Amino acid sequence: MKERHSRQILFAPIGETGQLKIRRKHVLILGAGALGAANAEALTRAGVGKLTIVDRDYVELSNLQRQQMYTERDVEERLPKAEAAKRHIREIDHGVQVNAVIMDATAQNLERQLDAVDLILDATDNFETRMIINDLSQKLHIPWIYGACVGSVGMTLPIVPGQTPCLHCLLKTIPIQGMTCDTGGIISPAVTMVAAHQTAEALKILTEDWGAVRPALVIFDLWRNQYQSVKLTKAKTKDCLSCGEQRSYPFLTRENATKTAILCGRDTVQVRPPRPVKLQLEKLAKDLIGSGYVVTFNPFLVSCEKDGERIVIFEDGRALIHGTKDMIQAKAMYQSILG
């Protein structure tokens, strides 16, 4: 381990002590898309002890333009991203423990994953989930690092409970979806620049160099050559419902997320059953073939196609309906298969 991380140990603010601390830490990365893959690779190379990677999606051809680690073979095999990330991480450093979790994060199922987690890295693509992370971070006293990007723009902010303002202090209401990868596209350097900031802050937090943690939100635009660091000394609000004196963690207690959602950057609707189920995928595949679908499947999912419609169904009952943004239609298609 010493030889492998010798250049990182030479960096004085980390040193041997810091390297040992990194090795003892457990990071949960929520999302294994562009930001998730980049952060997972960087933390693996940095020698983190354990990674839990949570993702609901699988690798597609259009991901390869910006999502590190993944290859054409992952696309051919339609591997879930969490699993694909785990396989690549094992090739980079077989000594890093990886827990690949294929699920759509909710307040409930995410909290169950946070036992003994030292840091949460945000690599999601929506504010609904970020607000859940933010509340869980405050409730369980786990730092998290916000990161997001679209086009050539990116934004990042470390949030340390008890020390910095939280995301809810900065955003009184959840923003309606602005520009997404779907409307604005994305170039890979915007991803890597956000991931660079997230990984740097992660290394500070994992080595417990709290004084070095950036007390500011960074926003940049790599194409227009803009960069601004916004200090947050006045941003913490006493009456914040997530981190204030009378906190209620509103994003944990309120009604569960919608059962259908349009995925960022895709002509795809996700449908989620009211309660998690455990499907018999092999049986489902056979049934679908019988119904005239063209079907491929692996131990994690079934993908089926008919009349230009493509549906991917995961073991927990969740499905991705491709080629549509109509949530009602998507739900109907889902029910026509799973009842």
Next chain:
Amino acid sequence: MKERHSRQILFAPIGETGQLKIRRKHVLILGAGALGAANAEALTRAGVGKLTIVDRDYVELSNLQRQQMYTERDVEERLPKAEAAKRHIREIDHGVQVNAVIMDATAQNLERQLDAVDLILDATDNFETRMIINDLSQKLHIPWIYGACVGSVGMTLPIVPGQTPCLHCLLKTIPIQGMTCDTGGIISPAVTMVAAHQTAEALKILTEDWGAVRPALVIFDLWRNQYQSVKLTKAKTKDCLSCGEQRSYPFLTRENATKTAILCGRDTVQVRPPRPVKLQLEKLAKDLIGSGYVVTFNPFLVSCEKDGERIVIFEDGRALIHGTKDMIQAKAMYQSILG
């Protein structure tokens, strides 16, 4: 190709026209270490037509902490970095042409590689080579992008002949080696942040969006939360010997580089023969085994070890002497093997 790069085509400043331009372009990346690997991966994913990757080194365990794409298997096989990069690129996008060149760049052999090259990406680790790139860039009218990093600090600057100042305008004398990876260490986010800037500028240049090219040098420190963009409107000097009216390209005409050099970030000396040779590696390996060395070899190099000394010899006669910084001793060890 359209599906694969759909999110990049959606980014308005690139679009379909820009994507077609990227596909027709040829980029030479000088160095396949940390910056080289990151840029090579990003440009591959972006869909560049052709990459020439020039590197003199092979993959070692201590590289994995910050050098993207490379795996433990590359270390076990002691693959030259240019070759390892080529193999990983093929897995990411088999449609990108890659020319892997295993050599130590000099003014002469580098110029021969620059035929029909549209852009040079600097991923070297020394100013001697950067000044050669800078002169060749001016002589052959090829833009290049300076990038460098150490510790948590990075620096980057695009240089477009006829449009921006050149590196020689900014540096009247070649700096003596300051802090290197050897003395200051390096963390991977410093690498990826420099690479993000280089790749972004590369995409602007490859899509011929000249007005967007950053007219400034960026320096940052991710650990100390420093960032500065330095405008270069007054930096171009008329009497610059590399880009001025009376130019002489001094770094191309002056005497060749030293024959021995200490490698950045290593306890290693490189020795280069006066003229390139073409060794019979299999025969050399047998000879060395006979001399009591523990030897491994592949079609690109021979690695031999005895009494704690390790020497790696490439087909062109170049050698890396590990475990020393004494150039005279290194030369002696080299000569004791190759005469």
Next chain:
Amino acid sequence: MIKVLLFAQLRDESGKEAISIEGNGWSVAELKGKMEAEYQLGGLETVMTAVNEEFADDNTILSDGDTVAFIPPVSGG
């Protein structure tokens, strides 16, 4: 004069990266209202505001020479 910097989609919507505007003594909320009306910018209620590189709320009062940045939260990843 107040200098207003626009990021991300706000820049695309307005077609400008920076705007100079008379606004001495205005609150950030008043400036937002003015910007929505004059530059057809939508959704400024969820936009984060920095005054002279420091996070500011809607009640912050602006003075001549201030630089205000409007930063729409980015959600992709």
Next chain:
Amino acid sequence: MIKVLLFAQLRDESGKEAISIEGNGWSVAELKGKMEAEYQLGGLETVMTAVNEEFADDNTILSDGDTVAFIPPVSGG
């Protein structure tokens, strides 16, 4: 007063990120000489200089309120 920002190894050598110094009317070269003497900084002849975020040569004359950044060229990669 002139504000001097130090990057990379200069910051490590001096132990400071920023220094305020009386230097109205000095040239950059004079400031470098002063810094080398007072703060044990070496190698300033190859350091790049920015005055108010604009590249400047050794002959540039400084005024009160200027921010000078000394940027040692980084060579790793």
